[in-house]
Amino acid sequence: MFKQILLSFLLFIVLSATVSAQTLNSFYSGIVNNVSSANILADLNTFESLGVKEINTTALDNTQAWIKSRYESLGYTDIVEQAFSFSGGTTHNIIITKTGTLYPNTYVIIDGHYDTINGTGTNDNGSGTALILELARLLKDIDTEYSIKFIHFSGEENGLIGSNYYVNNTVVPQSLDIELVFNIDEVGGVSGMVNDTIVCEQDTSSPTTNNAASAAMTQILANAMELYSTLDTEISNAYGSDYVPFENNGEIITGLYEKNESPYAHTSNDVLSNMDVDYLFQVTKGSLGAALHFAVGTQTLGVDLEDEMAKKVTIYPNPSDGIINLKNTSTKTFNIKILNVLGKEVYTSSIDTTTTSLDLSSLRKGIYMVVFKTENASFTKKIVLN
Structure with a gap:
């Protein structure tokens, strides 16, 4: 209780x-x-x-x-x-x-x-x-x-x-x-x-x-x-x-x-x-x-715009042992959610137009989806934790 x-x-x-x-x-x-x-x-x-x-x-x-x-x-x-x-x-x-x-x-x-x-x-x-x-x-x-x-x-x-x-x-x-x-x-x-x-x-x-x-x-x-x-x-x-x-x-x-x-x-x-x-x-x-x-x-961005936005965010190293870096070369600030293979949210953060490091070492090994979201639009990237 x-x-x-x-x-x-x-x-x-x-x-x-x-x-x-x-x-x-x-x-x-x-x-x-x-x-x-x-x-x-x-x-x-x-x-x-x-x-x-x-x-x-x-x-x-x-x-x-x-x-x-x-x-x-x-x-x-x-x-x-x-x-x-x-x-x-x-x-x-x-x-x-x-x-x-x-x-x-x-x-x-x-x-x-x-x-x-x-x-x-x-x-x-x-x-x-x-x-x-x-x-x-x-x-x-x-x-x-x-x-x-x-x-x-x-x-x-x-x-x-x-x-x-x-x-x-x-x-x-x-x-x-x-x-x-x-x-x-x-x-x-x-x-x-x-x-x-x-x-x-x-x-x-x-x-x-x-x-x-x-x-x-x-x-x-x-x-x-x-x-x-x-x-x-x-x-x-x-x-x-x-x-x-x-x-x-x-x-x-x-x-x-x-x-x-x-x-x-x-x-x-x-x-x-x-x-x-x-x-x-x-x-x-x-x-x-x-x-x-x-x-x-x-909001649906359309394939071309979504790809364009996604290309401006880089995740490295990927695969990773738990520490990942997010480099954002766009002019936007993104809220991020990390989801496991069951679609459950396991981590949240945000990134601006700089490089941000995230410590995900507390998460289990496996494949995760990172959702990047602005006010109304979003795109996803896959990461692998070894």
Whole structure:
């Protein structure tokens, strides 16, 4: 237990440093500016037209098929429909995976439920469904260091059935390495009200070992919402949505929920005309900025430019007995990460336009990848330690 608490504390220190350094990223901002209100409105209209999406209904099955077809139309191929039984019927979680460039086996989960109760649920949670689809569209061809899983859960309205099933039947048995769970639930606002604030949710419950890291991640979320949208933020505690099973499993979680809570949830009046689509547009922009920070989006340099930058950094001797020199003849300062063959980060440093020596004698013999990164771009080199 002490080791777990210590690791959580160290992670909190690292995340706190990241929070303090968080500024507007021009590359991320360019992607965020492509968020389409027309796409969001079209998906909300389709979601509403599919009807009341309760377990054991054709409407829920049709919504599942529609979500899958949307990802296929975006070019995603790693789509899993995870079946589970409830109340005498079968329904499905929909899991879409986008593989990361540096940490392919570590995941940022962006999730929300697509089932509804007593009505079409256009806000609860058609808003989250449309938002996640728009994030998936814009992240499709963006390199991210961490893998992303877009997950649409079923059975949330029946007591988090789908997310519990996923944690118990995928996360736990596979020891899934989760960087963060980012939950989106009911973020469509209320028509006729001033919707200018979004609630960012952090973990305040047991087990407490993940609370500090959740607080740091939630602050990153709040910062991103204010950097990439016009919204103000408020931080509150997480409860009653699909991040809870992850939270109970000790994962780091955060989430979003509308500030003006709709009076129409779980009724036949939870429809598009009672929402504020402009508010959802801003929530989507901020969420995309946050997702890029969480998964670490990187700009593709192109082969020629990447080769040109790589040629200006020399590593010697290579192979090495543990001491390596990095000579940088470019005009850029690089942050560096050294990864082992499993893709785990084992060393970090930085180099400016001079020669820097690194003592890697504490690392095991073998092959490592050195990742050189500027603000938005990166390239890699291989080293061998004898």
